[in-house]
Amino acid sequence: MTSAGARRTFILRALAVVLFAALVVFGPLAENTADEKVFAATAILLSLLFVLMASARIAFALIAVSLLFGAIEIAGRLKFLYLQTPLLAPDLEYFLNSGTLEVFSHYPLLLGVGIGALVLIPLLLVLSWRGERAALLPQRPRWVRFGVRLGGALVAAWGLTWILTANGPYGGVFNKPMWITINDKSFITDFLTSFNDTVITEPVIPADVDRSISWKLDRPMQAPAQRPDVVMVLEESTFDPRILKLCTIKQCRAAMFDADKQTRAHGLMTVHTFGGGTWTSEFSALTGLAHTLFGNAGLYAPYNLAPRVAYTLPRAFQHAGYRAIALYPMSGDFLNARNAYDFYGFDAFYDGTEHGLGWESHDADLLEVFKRIHADEKRDHPDQPLFVFMLTLHQHGPHMTPLDKLPPPFDKPLFPGKFKPKALDDWLNLNLGNYLQRLAESDAMMSQLQSYLFDGKAPAVLVHFGDHQPSFDGAINEIPKVVPKLAGPVAHWVTYYMIKSNFPVRAHYDYPLLDIAFLGSLALDVAGVPKDAFYQANTLLRERCNGRYLDCKNRKMVASYHDYIFSTLGDLHESQ
Structure with a gap:
């Protein structure tokens, strides 16, 4: 060289x-x-x-x-x-x-x-x-x-x-x-x-599965004369704080958790995540499936599962003549949201950043954007009812704004001397104070949204639910909780759901504890919307298992259900 x-x-x-x-x-x-x-x-x-x-x-x-x-x-x-x-x-x-x-x-x-x-x-x-x-x-x-x-x-x-x-x-x-x-x-x-x-792990169907069980719903729907608009709101990191034993003060009460004369179904609900993973609750609410069914790949539901699910709630509404739209509170690029919502079957996706929303937006900001979009949609599609799915964001952690920066009465510790060891007092008061202050904002927004939807002559259904409990960096588990025994050892999976309408329905659908996978079929029931084959089966499993899903006591019933939706209906197809 x-x-x-x-x-x-x-x-x-x-x-x-x-x-x-x-x-x-x-x-x-x-x-x-x-x-x-x-x-x-x-x-x-x-x-x-x-x-x-x-x-x-x-x-x-x-x-x-x-x-x-x-x-x-x-x-x-x-x-x-x-x-x-x-x-x-x-x-x-x-x-x-x-x-x-x-x-x-x-x-x-x-x-x-x-x-x-x-x-x-x-x-x-x-x-x-x-x-x-x-x-x-x-x-x-x-x-x-x-x-x-x-x-x-x-x-x-x-x-x-x-x-x-x-x-x-x-x-x-x-x-x-x-x-x-x-x-x-x-x-x-x-x-x-x-x-x-x-790598998605599909549920294993046992060899002795009972295929004699019928999963077809043969009773007529109780539909209103005019198809109602249906608005579903995923409330970020929200749960009824009264499940915390110590949360007995008036700041723990919020009207959004309590039934009124327009309530058709409400109560505690179990989700399949804690402290984060909103997209998995989003997946369950929109598909009627639990992401845990598919192994660890289920954690990537917006990437791996959304393209493969055949039956979704937006499509069920579309088949009944609805226009399905989604309002996302931040960029649609976050966690593949824009693509996932397209796969879920929405007709339109509204990117929050394009409408002035973002990490710092409050629930009231979301409501104002919703009102503008709702008015535009009703003007452009006057003869078509709407199914709207939107998410709040302000309750997202961390809950660490200094208390003296919060408005009264949240500007000071609300639970002095309640915790042991003593070192947890300040931390939990900080997090709970932040949570309850933001909850007050959510409560006010939900009341305004209900008035906006219900005060007119047009029929409407309002559904809102908590996607998961906040973690407070794990400290929330230091506080004893009071939840139904049905929740078993996963009290940290318990949130809430509420379904209301401004028109009467013949039945109420309260359950001691509802799995989030059944929320969609329940909304279809209240709205009186005809169901496709999947949501007929979903309804029957909800009724036969009294609102429970993967922890249903009748394991053979759940196995038969999975065999029907995956083997017969082909709910999980190959990615396109």
């Missing part, structure tokens, strides 16, 4: 080492836990070994691996910056399409990084390949070099396969609760492990 060639090789390898060092510092060393740091580092080193054995080029291997994992790290950081979620494996399906350029065009930094990556990555790979000769065991016979490279590549590939399985040596970094995954900023670990969570 000439001196010029040697100098070029030295510079190229020096650049490669710098890039790799930067990857290590900003990649593995920046991961959240020690296990994740070691996992990410191991994945990188094994990848380096594989590329080195395959190419026999030191600089090329260092640069290629640095670019690959650097791209994962940078994409994760940018996605978290703009969308509050890291890059996950399911994102590849939705970001590698023609819509990506349109999204990037709204964000100059993303557009610049994207164009730079498209130009620089291929250029660096070509230059590093052509700027260095194969230099692995150059003095050895060809067959020795081939054997060493093949053996090394196979060992590296086997090692990568081993560590990237949930049953491998790094099993502890897999199957994290999704709320932790999207917040812990372990961008390399979260991306690599999320491939494991794309």
Whole structure:
């Protein structure tokens, strides 16, 4: 090799080492836990070994691996910056399409990084390949070099396969609760492990399942003369605080939890998440299914399950002549919401950021946007009833605004001296004070929404429910709760539901404890909307199990139901 060639090789390898060092510092060393740091580092080193054995080029291997994992790290950081979620494996399906350029065009930094990556990555790979000769065991016979490279590549590939399985040596970094995954900023670990969570586990139907049970509803619906508008509101992090033993003061009472003359069904409800995971409650309310049916992949319902579910609540309303619209309180890019709502079957999706909503918006802000959209929809579609699904956001954690910043009477501890150990007093008073102050705002908004819908002559149904309890960083579990025995050991899964109408119905549908999977069929009952095959079966299971679902005492009934909806109706089809 000439001196010029040697100098070029030295510079190229020096650049490669710098890039790799930067990857290590900003990649593995920046991961959240020690296990994740070691996992990410191991994945990188094994990848380096594989590329080195395959190419026999030191600089090329260092640069290629640095670019690959650097791209994962940078994409994760940018996605978290703009969308509050890291890059996950399911994102590849939705970001590698023609819509990506349109999204990037709204964000100059993303557009610049994207164009730079498209130009620089291929250029660096070509230059590093052509700027260095194969230099692995150059003095050895060809067959020795081939054997060493093949053996090394196979060992590296086997090692990568081993560590990237949930049953491998790094099993502890897999199957994290999704709320932790999207917040812990372990961008390399979260991306690599999320491939494991794309595999949906379908419910197993026992061999002795009873197929003689009928799941067809043969009674007529009690429909009103005019089809009512139906508005369903998912109340973020909301539960009736009176289930807390200590919550007996007047600030714990809110009219939104109590029945009035227009109430048709109400009570406590169980969901399948706690402290976060709103999108799983959203999934259950809109599909009548529990995300826990499908293994850990169910945590990614907006990505993995939404494209595969055949029967949904919006489609049931559409079949009855309704127009289904969704009002999302933040960007539709968050957790794939825009795509998921399209798969759920909504006719229109209103992005909150395009209407002035965001993380700091209050429930009153959402109500004003809803009124404008509702008026526009009724003007543009005067002969079509509406099904509207919308979400509040203000009750989302953290609940840590200093008490002296809150309006009276929430500007001081409401529960002094109630907790043991003493160290929890200030923390729980802070969180509960924030929660109850925001609840007062939610209560006022719900009253105004009810008046807006019910005071006119047009028939309307209002449904609102809590998606999960707030965690208060786990401290809420220090407070004893009073819930029905039916809830079993999962008192932290209990929220509430309320269904009202401004027209009479012949039946009331209260249950001691209702599973969220039955909320949709209950809303259809009150609205008098004809049901498709799925919601007929959903109604019958609700009645036969008295509002319980996966914890129904009649396990054979649930097995028969699952056999019917999945095997006969084909409710879960292959992704398109």
